Amino acid sequence: MIRLDGLGKRYPDGTVAVDSLDMEVTRGELVALVGPSGCGKSTTLRMVNRLVEPTSGRIVLDGDDVTDVSAVELRRRIGYVIQQVGLFPHLTVGDNVATVPRLLGWDKRRRKERTAEMMDLVGLPAEKYADRYPHELSGGQQQRIGVARGLAADPDVLLMDEPFGAVDPIARDRLQGEFRRIQSELHKTVLFVTHDIDEAVRLADRIAVFSEGGRLEQLAEPATVLGAPANQFVADFVGSDRGLRRLAVQPVEEDDLVHPPVVRLADRAADARRVIDGAPEPYAVVVDDAGDLRGWVGARTLEECPPDALVEEVARRFEETVQIGDFLRRALSELVQHDAGWLPVLDGDRFLGVLTPDAVYAALRRTVPGDGGVDAEHEAPLLRAV
Numbered sequence: 001m002i003r004l005d006g007l008g009k010r011y012p013d014g015t016v017a018v019d020s021l022d023m024e025v026t027r028g029e030l031v032a033l034v035g036p037s038g039c040g041k042s043t044t045l046r047m048v049n050r051l052v053e054p055t056s057g058r059i060v061l062d063g064d065d066v067t068d069v070s071a072v073e074l075r076r077r078i079g080y081v082i083q084q085v086g087l088f089p090h091l092t093v094g095d096n097v098a099t100v101p102r103l104l105g106w107d108k109r110r111r112k113e114r115t116a117e118m119m120d121l122v123g124l125p126a127e128k129y130a131d132r133y134p135h136e137l138s139g140g141q142q143q144r145i146g147v148a149r150g151l152a153a154d155p156d157v158l159l160m161d162e163p164f165g166a167v168d169p170i171a172r173d174r175l176q177g178e179f180r181r182i183q184s185e186l187h188k189t190v191l192f193v194t195h196d197i198d199e200a201v202r203l204a205d206r207i208a209v210f211s212e213g214g215r216l217e218q219l220a221e222p223a224t225v226l227g228a229p230a231n232q233f234v235a236d237f238v239g240s241d242r243g244l245r246r247l248a249v250q251p252v253e254e255d256d257l258v259h260p261p262v263v264r265l266a267d268r269a270a271d272a273r274r275v276i277d278g279a280p281e282p283y284a285v286v287v288d289d290a291g292d293l294r295g296w297v298g299a300r301t302l303e304e305c306p307p308d309a310l311v312e313e314v315a316r317r318f319e320e321t322v323q324i325g326d327f328l329r330r331a332l333s334e335l336v337q338h339d340a341g342w343l344p345v346l347d348g349d350r351f352l353g354v355l356t357p358d359a360v361y362a363a364l365r366r367t368v369p370g371d372g373g374v375d376a377e378h379e380a381p382l383l384r385a386v
């Protein structure tokens, strides 16, 4: 979808903002560009829509070299959302959203319909907000209108430069969540500049880590960048708490699970007790005949009830469960919140096993595909701190 071929920018004063960048972004993918200040992220982005002219290399968009495409045509194909410029203060919010459709000569009715659709998408209905002026919106609302404006002409590609940079952390968190939802509906091809590694981890399909001079140090999925940084630069950039960050991107997998004794609803208490006897922990998980989770039962309860009582009569419900594939962060947060030693993991209703704090720790230490960068010894102390 977007291919950068030996792309470079040397500013007239001799500053090499981007050296020779090769990179591909596939259709529907969101790639976050991260790196220290001044490493050429914004320059890279602005070369894609030709706000900055490259001094070397090519940008190929869906097979077309974009230097051969007119600026108007580019604007239709590429949406642009930025933090700094914001909205035109003298235009209403509705007119701001309709900026590109107006430039493209859409008629009034089509513009109005599209504006209403985009404003709904970002949760600010046109009836209420379209006639306001930007200063009559909160910072977070303005950012949302920025996103609506970027999407208004239904571009294939969206370039976003610190789009949520100017709002407080809570509004930022909400905007990120909303943008994830929008992206899961629209599947735009997105290049997203951020200095916030957590934002990149949360939103990106892949993260591109740049160093000075627009050098690409690693381009990989968030879990790989955090779990197997390509080199010391990337490891330092993503930070010493990357072990914790991995919680947000690493899913619970079957191999992580511990398998306690399992009893059935119709088992007798005495039989269930015998099943628990040999186990390291004094409890069993209770399932029905279909293997669906129905609760748990402790050894003491089974001892105290009549031996021919049914498990069904004494089983207790779990307060929380997680699904296979949920992220470890959710699992760990449930374990901590309920002060639980174990958390059942389900596939739909079917019981698969339990996750313990030790199992979460082991899962975080699991090597990720593409390992071979910074070695495991380097990583172990970081994870031990989790």
Ligand SMILES: Nc1ncnc2c1ncn2[C@@H]1O[C@H](COP(=O)(O)OP(=O)(O)OP(=O)(O)O)[C@@H](O)[C@H]1O
Residues within 6 Å of the ligand: 011, 012, 013, 015, 016, 017, 035, 036, 037, 038, 039, 040, 041, 042, 043, 044, 195
């Ligand atoms: N018009 C310009 N003339 C000269 N140098 C420039 C110009 N614009 C940017 N630069 C330089 O190019 C380099 C890359 O800048 P760029 O804005 O792309 O970095 P960035 O990674 O987006 O930084 P930040 O995270 O601070 O926004 C910097 O050294 C910057 O000073």
